[in-house]
Amino acid sequence: QPVLTQPPSASASLGASVTLTCTLSSGYSDYTVDWYQQRPREGPRFVMRVGTGGIVGSKGDGIPDRFSVLGSGLNRYLTIKNIQEEDESDYHCGADHGSGNNFVVFGGGTKLTVL
């Protein structure tokens, strides 16, 4: 099964941009990854799915246009432009694998701090 690696923390100033990275383990470069946002004391919410061709499907409900994704090689990126205070969250990536893509693995999550 794939292993997803995320930096534990990131920070950006209000109004700036930040790119979060989720790295797939070797041999899984064709896999898509799902991004989830988790605000403090809330459950996660789906942001969007990304493959090497970019977004797959549609964004989650209420996800602003400031959020975008890219995929390259083993890396899957989530970029947030014009960062707002409400973007301060944990961001998790997840991937399907196994028979019928019915198994799921998550990365360790990245805590984004808005300065």
Next chain:
Amino acid sequence: QLQLQESGPGLVKPSETLSLTCTVSGGSISSNSFYWGWIRQPPGKGLEWIGSIYYSGRNHYNPSLKSRITMSVDTSKNQFSLKLSSVTAADTAVYYCARRDFWFDFWGQGTLVTVSS
């Protein structure tokens, strides 16, 4: 709008069985398009997928937990459930239920389960 709500004891003793139920409202659990899943998050850590179940009972479990997991569906109550046996302190976590389409698109608010004597 679909809503999911976890319920169950917040404290479980070591070696006992953790039991949680997820009640779905605003939609039918019997829809043939979705799986229903459990995910947990230990304090200060990332998410861990526990397993997913279809309304028919067909299920997929995390291999690392498979020997201790039982998931079930009660379509008459629009609920699905999780049982995790032989718990230890390592099973202390916030447990979430969620609907799975191509991804987990609706989540419950989560419930903290502490394993302690």
